[in-house]
Amino acid sequence: MKREKDTLPCELWELLLNSLKNGVKPALGCTEPVAVGLAVSKAYELIKGDIKRVEVKVSPNIFKNGMGVGIPGTKEVGLVFAAALGITCGDPNLELEVFKYVNDEAINKARELVDKDLISVEIEDKKGNFYIEAKINTDRGESICQIKKNHINIVYLEANGQVLLNKDLEEDGDDVSSNEYMKDISIKDIRKFIENVAYEDIKFLLEGVKLNMNMAEAGLKEKPGPALGAAMDMLIRENILQDDIINRAKALTAAACDARMAGLNMPVMSSAGSGNHGIIAIIPPVVVCRHIGCDDEKLARTLAFSHLLTAYIKVFTGGLSPVCGCAVAAGVGASASIAWALGASDEQIEIAIKNMIGTLTGMICDGAKGGCAFKLSTAASEAIIQAKLALANVCVNDLDGILSPRVEDAIRNLGKVCTEGMENMDNVILKVMANR
Numbered sequence: 001m002k003r004e005k006d007t008l009p010c011e012l013w014e015l016l017l018n019s020l021k022n023g024v025k026p027a028l029g030c031t032e033p034v035a036v037g038l039a040v041s042k043a044y045e046l047i048k049g050d051i052k053r054v055e056v057k058v059s060p061n062i063f064k065n066g067m068g069v070g071i072p073g074t075k076e077v078g079l080v081f082a083a084a085l086g087i088t089c090g091d092p093n094l095e096l097e098v099f100k101y102v103n104d105e106a107i108n109k110a111r112e113l114v115d116k117d118l119i120s121v122e123i124e125d126k127k128g129n130f131y132i133e134a135k136i137n138t139d140r141g142e143s144i145c146q147i148k149k150n151h152i153n154i155v156y157l158e159a160n161g162q163v164l165l166n167k168d169l170e171e172d173g174d175d176v177s178s179n180e181y182m183k184d185i186s187i188k189d190i191r192k193f194i195e196n197v198a199y200e201d202i203k204f205l206l207e208g209v210k211l212n213m214n215m216a217e218a219g220l221k222e223k224p225g226p227a228l229g230a231a232m233d234m235l236i237r238e239n240i241l242q243d244d245i246i247n248r249a250k251a252l253t254a255a256a257c258d259a260r261m262a263g264l265n266m267p268v269m270s271s272a273g274s275g276n277h278g279i280i281a282i283i284p285p286v287v288v289c290r291h292i293g294c295d296d297e298k299l300a301r302t303l304a305f306s307h308l309l310t311a312y313i314k315v316f317t318g319g320l321s322p323v324c325g326c327a328v329a330a331g332v333g334a335s336a337s338i339a340w341a342l343g344a345s346d347e348q349i350e351i352a353i354k355n356m357i358g359t360l361t362g363m364i365c366d367g368a369k370g371g372c373a374f375k376l377s378t379a380a381s382e383a384i385i386q387a388k389l390a391l392a393n394v395c396v397n398d399l400d401g402i403l404s405p406r407v408e409d410a411i412r413n414l415g416k417v418c419t420e421g422m423e424n425m426d427n428v429i430l431k432v433m434a435n436r
Contacts, residue, residue, distance in 0.1 A: 007192060008189060008192055008193060008196075012181070012185065012189065012193075013193065013197075015181050016189075016190070016193045016197075016308060017193075017197065017201055017202075018178070019178070019179055019182070019308060019311050020202065020205070020304060020307055020308065021204075022178055023179070023270075023271060023272050023273070023307060023311050024204075024205060024208060024269060024270065024271055024278070024307050025095070025096055025269070025270055026096065026097055026207075026211060026267040026268070026269055026270070027096035027097065027267060027268060027269075027270040027274075027275040027278070028072050028096065028097040028098075028099055028100055028265070028266075028267045029069075029070075029071060029072035029099055029260075029263065029275075030065065030066070030069040030070070030260070030261065030275065030276075030368045031096060031151050031270065031273060031274055031275055032062045032065035032066040032069070032079075032151075032320075032368060033066045033069060033071055033078070033079055033082035034082070034096055034098055034099065034151065035062070035132055035147060035151040035152070036056060036058065036062070036066060036079050036082045036083055036086065036121075036132055036134070037082045037083065037085055037086035037090050037098045037099055038086065038090070038092055038095060038096075038098045038147065038151070038152065038154075039056070039086070039132045039133070039134040039145045039146070039147050039154070040054060040056065040082075040083045040086030040087060040090065040134040040136070040145070041086040041087065041090025041091065041092045041098055042092040042134075042145040042154060042157070043134040043135070043136045043143045043144060043145035043157075044086065044087050044090070044136050044138075044143070045092055046143040046145075046157065046158075046159040046164070047136065047138055047140045047141050047142070047143045047159055047160065048138065048140060049138030049139045049140035049141075050138055050139045051087060051113060051118055051136070051137075051138055052118070052137040052138055052139065053118055053136070053137040054083055054084075054087070054113070054118055054119040054120070054134070054135070054136050054137075055119075055120050055122075055134075055135045055136075056079065056083050056119070056120065056121045056122070056132070056133065056134050056135075057121075057122050057123070057124035057127075057131070057132070057133045058079065058121065058122075058123065058124060058131065058132050058133075059123070059124060059125065059127060059128060059129055059130055059131040059132075059320075060123055060125050060426040060427055060430055061129060061130070061320040061321070061322070061365075061426045062079075062130065062131075062132060062320065063079065063121070063123050063430065064365075064366070064367045064426055064429060064430055064433070065320070065365070065367050065368040066078060066079040066082065066367075066368065067079070067367055067369075067433065068367060068368070068369040068370075069261055069263075069367075069368040069369055070225075070261060070262045070263025070264075071085060071099070071263050072099050072102065072263050072264065072265045072266075073099060073102035073103075073107075073263070073265035074102065074107050074263060075263070076107075076110075076111075076263075077263075079121045080114055080119050080120075080121050081110060081111075081114060083119050083121065083134070084109075084110035084111070084113040084114050084119055085099060085102060085106060085107070085110045086098065086134075087109075087110070087113065087136075088105075088106040088107075088109040088110045088113070089101050089102050089103065089106035089110075095151075095152045096151060096152060096270060097267060102265065123430070125427070127148075128148065128149075129318055129319070129320060129321075130147075130148060130149055130150065130318075130319050130320055131146070131147070131148055132146065132147040132148075133145070133146045133147075134146075140160075141159065141160040142159075142160060142161075143157075143158060143159045143160070144156065144157070144158040144159075145157055149319065150273050150319050151273045151319075152273075155167040179311050179312075179314070179315050180315065182311065182312045182315045183315055183316075185312075186408055187309070187312075187336070187346075187349065187350065187353070187407055187408065188346055190305065190308045190309060190312065191305065191340065191346065191349065193304075193308070194301045194302075194304040194305045194308065194340075195301065197301075197304065199297045199300060199301075202300045202301065202303075202304045203296075203300055205300050205303045205304060205307070206296060206299065206300055206303075207269065208268075208269030208278060208282050208303065209282060209286050209299070209303075211266075211267055211268050211269045212256055212268050212269055212278060212279055212282045212283055212286075213252070213256075213283070213286065214266065215255075215256040215259050215260060215264070215266055215268050215279070216229065216252040216253070216255045216256040216259075216279075216283060217255075218255075218259045218264055218266060219254070219255030219256055219257070219258040219259035219264075220233050220251070220252075220255045222259065222264070223258075224258050224259050224262035224264060225258040225259075225261055225262040225370035225373065226258060226370045226371065226373060226374075227258055228254040228255075228257075228258055228373040228374060228377060229251050229252065229253070229254035229255025229256070229257070229258050229373065229377075230255060230258070232247065232250055232251035232254060232377070233251045233255070236248070236251060245287050245288055245291045245384060246381050246384050246385065247381075248287050249283060249284040249287040249288070249380045249381065249383075249384055250377040250378075250380050250381045251377075252283050252287065252380075253279055253280060253283045253284065253373075253376050253377050253379075253380035254373040254374070254376060254377040254380075255373075256268065256279045256283060256376075257276060257279055257372050257373040257376045257377075258370065258373045260275055260276065260279070261368065261369060261370045261372055261373065262370065269282060271306075271307050271310050271311070271330055271333075272307075272310050272311045272314045272319075272325075272329065272330070273314075273319060274325065274326070274330075276326045276330075276368070276372060276376060277310055277325055277326055277329060277330040278330075279326075279330075279376060280326045280327075280330035280331055280333075280334055280376055280379050280380060280383070281303070281306040281307055281310050281330045281333055281334055282303060282306070283380065284334045284338065284380045284383045284384055285299075285302050285303060285306050285334055285337050285338050285341065285383075286299065286303075287384075288338050288341060288342070288384060288387075289302055289341055292341070292342070294341060298341065302337045302338070302340065302341040303337070305333070305336060305337035305340050306330075306333040306334050306336070306337035307333065308333070309332065309333035309336050309337065309353075310329050310330045310332070310333035310334075312333075312411070313328070313329040313332055313333065313411055313414070313415075314329050315415075316411055316412055316414065316415025316418075316419075317329060317414060317415050317418040317419065318415075318418060318419055320365075321365065321418040321419070321422070322364060322365060322418065322422040322425030322426050322429070323361070323362065323363060323364055323365055323417075323418050323422065324360075324363040324364065324365045324375050324379075325365065326372070326375060326376050326379055327360040327363045327375060327378070327379040327382075328356075328357065328360055328361055328363065328414060328418070330379070331356055331360060331379035331380075331382060331383050332353055332356040332357065332360075332383075334379075334380070334383040335352045335353070335355070335356045335382070335383035335384070335386045335387045335390075336349050336352050336353050336356075336387075338352075338383060338384060338387035339351075339352040339387040339390050339391060342387060342388070342391055343391070344387070344390060344391055348390045348391055348393065349390070350407040351389075351390035351393065351394075351395040352386050352387045352389075352390035353407050353410070353411070354395060354396055354398070354403055354407060354410055355386040355389060355390060355394075355395060355396055356382060356383070356386050357402070357403060357410055357411070357414050358396040358400060358401060358403055359382055359386065359396075360378075360379060360382060361401075361402065361414060361417060362417075363375060363378075364422075364425065364429070366429050366433075367429070367433070402414060402416075402417055
């Protein structure tokens with residue numbers, strides 16, 4: 001392996017490593033309800049007492065993603081119950097695992113709060129594309145917690161009129177602020193980093209293999225939600241679908257999503273703030289790496305590429321966007337990393353990225369729900385197919401659609417489509433959902 005560490009500035013080296021450490025974390029449940037639970041639990045921690053009223057305001061895309069998804073460890077769905085559970089068992093110190101200690105007592109108490117109509121969740125569309133505010137009134141006073149830009153970024157805390165935290169954020173929006181530096185780097189920079197970073201520094205990424213494959217196995221066994229993964233696995237065993245890496249990746253990815261969206265009380269390793277992104281960023285590369293016999297170090301470097309490219313794309317498309325980030329961010333990251341693991345050149349890695357953008361751009365995000373398994377399985381198969389096509393130098397034309405000869409420009413164009421081109425998409429989707 002060619003060593004090119006000296007070609008990357010030390011500052012960039014540390015930034016990329018920190019992006020992995022900050023962006024790849026265990027998450028218990030769909031991260032939008034989890035973020036609401038985090039905001040509520042943090043606000044409640046500030047004053048405690050008997051609940052009089054809980055008012056939650058969220059940006060449209062968070063509302064959309066939290067409407068119909070299962071809450072881990074319960075049979076409930078939605079943001080109202082997530083808010084209630086944030087009071088009865090939420091531990092804000094656990095961040096994306098805020099519901100880790102859910103139990104029957106906490107569930108029953110949460111139901112009482114919901115039944116008493118003490119909790120409201122409303123859309124706030126003037127605070128940027130990622131905003132959560134939890135305001136709590138108890139017999140001990142009032143508290144406020146605000147989250148902006150990403151799922152765990154608490155920016156404002158207030159208790160009984162006293163401001164405890166007030167981060168100075170000059171811009172609203174949903175860009176992942178800690179990764180803004182990525183706008184000035186290249187795909188080759190990421191490749192050089194993952195090839196030369198010390199294995200011990202990225203070994204922790206292998207924990208994600210265990211978590212996400214365990215979730216996939218649970219989905220195959222318990223058949224939750226639409227049970228797409230289990231159905232595909234059955235078709236493979238009955239020789240209706242061919243038993244190959246593409247269909248195995250599709251089945252395992254779908255099964256993990258089935259289980260997670262149904263609310264199984266198991267964590268997955270997230271990527272760029274999303275558990276489903278983590279499923280795509282990890283499972284297809286793992287299936288391919290195991291098939292070709294990669295050792296743990298090669299697997300960890302492949303996953304580092306997948307996670308970092310996912311984060312890179314999210315800087316341009318936004319932390320939450322109207323398109324399916326599992327496809328156009330994590331799917332692209334997975335495909336490029338698979339191509340790298342298979343020995344692709346820089347040019348072929350770029351082909352894989354362009355092919356994925358040319359194939360899956362436009363797949364909308366219409367909320368987190370069981371049906372996400374169908375979209376994730378599509379992204380999983382395309383990630384492998386386009387990586388293999390890239391190694392055969394089969395490439396969509398550089399000037400087709402939103403593509404560009406320079407791969408970084410193609411990704412920027414993807415971002416423009418997601419942010420400018422689909423600016424009102426979330427509101428339209430919510431109107432459709434409300435009128436069913």
